[in-house]
Amino acid sequence: MPAAENQKPRGRKPALIGLFLILSLIFLPLVSAGEYDYEINAYGVYFEVIDQNSIRETVEIDLTPYTNLSQYVIYTAYPVENASAVLDLGNRVEKINVTVREVLGGTNAVYMTFPTLREGQSARIGLTFTTRGMISENGGNEQFTYYIKFSQPVGVFHMQLLVPRGYAILSPIIPSPDRVESSTDRLLLEWKRSNVRPGDEFYFIVGFSGEITVPKPPSPWLYVGIFLAGLLIGGGSVYGYILYRERKREEELTHLRSDEERILALLREGPVLQSELAQKLGVSKAKVSIILREMEEKGLITRTKEGRTYRVFLKE
Numbered sequence: 383m384p385a386a387e388n389q390k391p392r393g394r395k396p397a398l399i400g401l402f403l404i405l406s407l408i409f410l411p412l413v414s415a416g417e418y419d420y421e422i423n424a425y426g427v428y429f430e431v432i433d434q435n436s437i438r439e440t441v442e443i444d445l446t447p448y449t450n451l452s453q454y455v456i457y458t459a460y461p462v463e464n465a466s467a468v469l470d471l472g473n474r475v476e477k478i479n480v481t482v483r484e485v486l487g488g489t490n491a492v493y494m495t496f497p498t499l500r501e502g503q504s505a506r507i508g509l510t511f512t513t514r515g516m517i518s519e520n521g522g523n524e525q526f527t528y529y530i531k532f533s534q535p536v537g538v539f540h541m542q543l544l545v546p547r548g549y550a551i552l553s554p555i556i557p558s559p560d561r562v563e564s565s566t567d568r569l570l571l572e573w574k575r576s577n578v579r580p581g582d583e584f585y586f587i588v589g590f591s592g593e594i595t596v597p598k599p600p601s602p603w604l605y606v607g608i609f610l611a612g613l614l615i616g617g618g619s620v621y622g623y624i625l626y627r628e629r630k631r632e633e634e635l636t637h638l639r640s641d642e643e644r645i646l647a648l649l650r651e652g653p654v655l656q657s658e659l660a661q662k663l664g665v666s667k668a669k670v671s672i673i674l675r676e677m678e679e680k681g682l683i684t685r686t687k688e689g690r691t692y693r694v695f696l697k698e
Contacts, residue, residue: 418534420447423504425578426540427530429516431549434524437516443507452498454507455491459668462490465511469496471503478507488667488690515666517590523552524590529672531583539578543571543588552589585672641665641673642682649683649696656685656692 424444429437441456467478481493492509499505517524526543545551547567561572571588644663648654654662660670674694677683685692 419449420445420451422534422536424538424540425532425536426542427528428542428544429526429528430544431517431526431546432512434517435514437513437526439511439513441507441509444504445507446504447499447501449501450498452496454494454496456494456509457485458490458492458513459488459671460490460513460515462492463512463514465492465509467494467496467507467509470506470508472505478509480509486687486690487692488671515668518665518669520589520665524549526586526588526590527666527669527672528586529583532578532580534580536578537576539575539584541573541584541586543586545569545571545588545590550591552591555589556585556587641669642677645673645677645694646682646696649694653693653695655688656694659694 422443422445424442426440426442428440428442430440431437443454445451445454462482465480465482467480469476469478476497479495481495483491483493485491492511494507494509496507516528517526519525528541532539545568549569551569551571555571557573559571560574561570563570563572573584573586575582575584641663645659648659648662656670656674657667659674660667663670674683674685674692678685682697684695684697686695
């Protein structure tokens with residue numbers, strides 16, 4: 383098509399040229415839309431920490447189908463309990479039938495069946511359930527871990543983590559949140575990404591410490607005082623700020639490497655089942671799955687299917 387458009391017509395009648403352009407305008411959008419069954423305008427994931435073991439997760443998907451659509455499926459490496467969902471059509475809300483099934487590798491598939499959406503009919507799917515395994519113990523503290531990878535474009539990806547009163551957030555937070563908001567009963571961390579492409583993946587790590595007393599919303603002068611104190615501690619110069627950024631980056635890399643190094647040390651003694659690694663490391667199976675996937679992409683290890691789990695080998 384582009385080559386033909388860049389060439390000048392030779393001896394063709396204007397009517398044929400006009401017909402060609404009309405057909406191009408008709409069929410080109412169909413080719414682009416045909417790559418996926420629907421367009422994801424926005425994808426939001428909201429986590430609310432209930433206690434040290436449980437999290438309430440809400441997933442909201444704003445989509446527009448290119449063809450008739452009556453089912454949507456999401457996959458998660460974590461348990462799914464007390465799941466419920468609704469379909470918001472703008473002028474009314476329909477109940478969604480939710481079915482959870484375990485598939486290979488310990489992954490749970492959440493099937494959501496709803497009244498058929500017609501081509502071009504936008505709607506919002508809202509799924510809520512309780513899950514476990516995202517919070518694990520790390521060095522005497524609690525650590526929240528979440529990983530997501532998209533297989534098609536998303537207009538806006540939005541993620542929130544609500545931490546209740548009684549927890550202190552540790553540094554570093556990976557990645558740094560776009561917004562932090564505190565109140566008397568909770569702390570909100572928020573991340574937002576636009577124009578997500580197929581294959582884009584996001585890895586979130588947030589550490590918690592012991593109990594704290596959450597004060598009333600501070601005045602702007604408190605932030606000024608904290609800022610001035612930070613300047614004094616850091617030397618009150620741009621050089622101090624650069625050192626802080628470099629040290630923070632080193633802490634993030636060390637944090638990610640530590641788990642990998644422990645796994646490599648175990649694998650040097652011989653192949654290990656993925657389920658056994660979770661027990662030996664004292665972390666959740668979901669976190670081990672995330673770490674192994676990254677190590678496999680780096681070429682450090684290989685995995686072979688063995689029953690309902692994987693056997694992990696050190697790559698030579």
